[in-house]
Amino acid sequence: MARTIIPFGPQHPVLPEPLHLKLVLEDEIVQEALPAVGYVHRGLEKLTEIRDFNQMVQIVERVCGICSMIHAQCYCQGLEEMLGITAPPRARYLRTIWSELHRMHSHLLWLGLFADGMGFESQFMQCWKIRERIMDVNEATTGNRVIVSVNVVGGVRRDLNDGQLRWIGSILDQVEAELKALKKPLIDDYTVKKRTVGKGVLTAEQVYELGAAGPTLRASGVAQDMRMTRYAAFDELVFTPVVETEGDCHARLKVRYRELLASIDIVRAAMRALPEGELAVAVKDKPAGEIVTRVEQPRGELLYYLKASGKKNLDRVRIRTPTFANIPPLLAMLPGVELADVPVVVLSIDPCISCTER
Amino acid sequence: MFFMTKTVFSNLFSRYATRLHPFVVREPFPDARGELYCEIEKCIFCMTCQRKCPSQCITVDNKAGTWTCDPMACVYCGVCVDNCPVACLHQKQTYRAPTPERLMLSLTGTPPRAARLAKAKTPEAAPARAGEPKAEVPPVKAEEPKAEAAPEKGEGPNEEAASAKAEEPKLKAAPAAKPAAKPAAKAQAKPKAQAASKPKVKAKGGKGKA
Amino acid sequence: MQNVTPVTIAELKTACQAAKAEGCRLVTLSCAELDAETVDIIYHFDKDLSLKHYRLTAKKCEPVPSISDIYFAALLVENEIQDLFGLSFSGLVVDYKQTLYLEAEVRKTPFCKYSVAIANKA
Known part of the structure; x- marks a missing residue:
């Protein structure tokens, strides 16, 4: 029963971004996790002192590369x-339309990374192949692939x-067909279930109290989605949040997969x-x-607090x-998890560290 | 991973999902936002682009008549293009090719004030010759990638002409610009009037002759 | 911004406990500098998709009681405010001592020029 501290990250094969966790282990089981961030802090909030409010649209887009459109929208x-x-x-x-397309490409990116985190390389390629179609839509309709820069204050x-x-x-028809073909190998597969079911379980009460957002929250059975606040066109479109109740990594996988299909319907x-x-x-x-405004990002609720004084x-x-x-x-999920499952659990919240640190 | 086998085999026996990139290049989308360029002879040096640019990569000097852009700081957002009052800024459909050296895009034109002065001095200036006064001065020499990266049909020729003429170093260009400014005065006035309405097509016609 | 209740430092913890008993989720804390001596800390709570806010106007030189023992989720954001504004929170569950984003040797905080936390660190 030796206690060991293992540093996880900031450079780790499964992590797309630098998150550092100090894992306190007893044998193979994580007892405690302590995060250390600050590797990609860019001080974007501070930039408002030298950029005017119109220029800030392009700056907030750069908070996150994957959901840029939604930041600017918010x-x-x-x-x-x-x-x-x-x-x-x-x-x-x-x-x-554009924000849902962003959600789709973000979720597809995550599905790929998650599969990659489990060692499921061919699924990773498959997801990113589908994602490429949506990136093409982005480029053809907005001019840019990732940071689309279509928002402006007023429209x-x-x-x-x-x-x-x-x-x-x-x-979208193609993407939908390909996604449906993905369901069996990604969701129902024996090996995938073996890696995800029962890993990193949080109950609805826990997850709510810890202030989780987005699929992490909804996978534990809390039906909270900012799109229910009826911003943008959601006041006229039919929208029902996707909820799963198990609260483990597999539920988070299912939530994101079903949200992809829901997004296709919303765009249509x-x-x-x-x-x-x-x-x-x-x-x-x-x-x-x-x-204070809130919108739903692929990873969950995004909140902007803006203060201005007529300048x-x-x-x-x-x-x-x-x-x-x-x-x-995430810190609450990790205790009790085996070291080999830590990458899967960490990826299951869809960590976007550039977002986190801004 | 048993369910994956079908997909794996169908992928194995179907075409590549990817392109052999440098040899097979996808046609750029018509609305894609690519490299920024400026038709300097239409520019009125109003400095709107400099004020609006979120990354502040454009510097305009309306006294000296220079328009400088740091292409490596440009974020391809196209805000300057949208806001240019005379529509002299455009974006290509493709990105700037990667380069090992830092490059600056620096163009010299005639600011309207200087143009007006010059016009007052010589009412009947020499026949208008667009594109005469510009001189592109890269502080670090890096001209090659630009010439390569102009594959699209629409705006290409303009840009190439601009860079082709730009072999003068800055120190020389400055005194040389003075005499050159006079004939340019007329040239400036004309395309500007047209520019407001239908900039691209007209200007290009004029440019072809020059 | 609607639903803003001003709170004082003394009331803060009881107000947060009441919010938790009500079943509110802590969304986050926002901090904004008011003048040379004071900052606004706004506690955003969410219940059934509607927000309510507590506004605490704190002096920069006085430590603010941490609510991370009530809401564990406040841990990161309070550390962030310590880093960016140089405020000091007392009773943090995990105190990074201004090294969450900044390096240990940094003496200036990005959003505020001077504060007691910095003075303590030096």
Whole structure:
């Protein structure tokens, strides 16, 4: 019964980003975990002192490479509320379409990484192959692959024409077919279940108390999704959160997989209902006041606290990213887990460390 | 991983999912945001791009008439392109090719004030010749990748012409720019008027002759 | 921003305990500098998708009681505020002593020029 401290990360084969965990082990079992972050802190919140509120749109996009669109959407929504303007309906629908496409490519990226974390290389390739179709949609419709830069305070910068909508529809059909083919080898597979079922279990009470967000929360049976707050086009679209109840890694896998299919439906519904009209409203005033806005990122609830006093620069931009909220639950998941399962459990919260540290 | 076998075999006997990249290059999407370039003869040096750029990679000097962009700081967001009042900024569809050296894109044109002064001095200036006064001065020599990276049909020729003329070092360019500024005055005035309405097509026609 | 209740340092812990008893989830803490001496710390709570906020106006030189013993989730964000604003939280479950983001030898915090935590560290 020797106690050992094993450093996990910051450079670890399964970690896409530098997260450092000090694991206190007794034999092979983790007793305690202590995180150390700070490897990719960039001080983006501080930049608001030298960049004006319009330039900040492009800066907050760079908080996270995977869900850039959703960061900008959240920021713009907050500023619009502060300025007392509303984005035109078409802009809100377009934001929804692009943000759901972002969710899909983020979840596919994660599915791939998770499979890779278990050593399931061919599944990793398969997921990323599907993801590439969505990246193509992003590039063709917004101009950029990852950091799409379509949001502007007051609306969006790009439009989708009928041809593009039809093309996106056909891509979604392909993606859906490929995803359905993925279900058996990814979700129902014996080996995958062996690696994930019963690993890193958190009950609904625990996960709620620890302030978890997104799929981590919903996999334990708490039906909380910021899209239920009806931002953007969700006030008109039908939306039901995806919930699983087991609270283990397999449940988190299932939540993300089912969310992918749900996102396809949301994009389709939004494209069908896409209203005509303006893309953006003009912004004349300077923002003043305090605002808290929340949207649902692929990893969970994203919160922006914005404070302004009628100047060109905002006084404070405070970003609470979902991974930041998911680290305390991760620390609660790890005790009792075998060392060999630590990568799977760590990946199951979909850690995005650049987000966390900003 | 038993269920995967079917997929593995179908992948084994189907075409590659990837391209053999340097040899097979996908057509760029028409709306893709790529490398930034400036039609300097249309530029009015209003400094909007410098103010709007989120990464502050553009520096405009409206006295000296220089437009400088640090392509390595550019984040391809296209905000400057959207905000340019005379639509002289454009983005190619492809990214800048990687380069081992730091490069700066520096263009010299005639700011409207200087142009007006010059016009007042010589009312009937020499026949308009667009593109005369510009001189691209890379502090570090790195011209080759630019010439390569202009594969698209639309805006390519402009940019190539710009770089082709740019073999003058900066110190020389500065005194040389003075006499050159006069004939350019006319040139500046004309495309600018057109620029507001339908910039790209017209300007290109003019450029072809030059 | 609606639903903001001002709290004092003395009331803070009881208010948070009450929020927890009500079944609120701690979303996060936000900190913003007001002037040379004070900062605003806003505690965001979520219950059934509606937010409520407690606003604590704290002096930079006074330590703020940590709520990480009530809400474990406050641990990281309180350490973050220590790093970025140089405030000091008393009773943190795990105190990184301003090394969560910053290096140990750093003497300046990004958002505030001077504070007691920095003075202690030096």
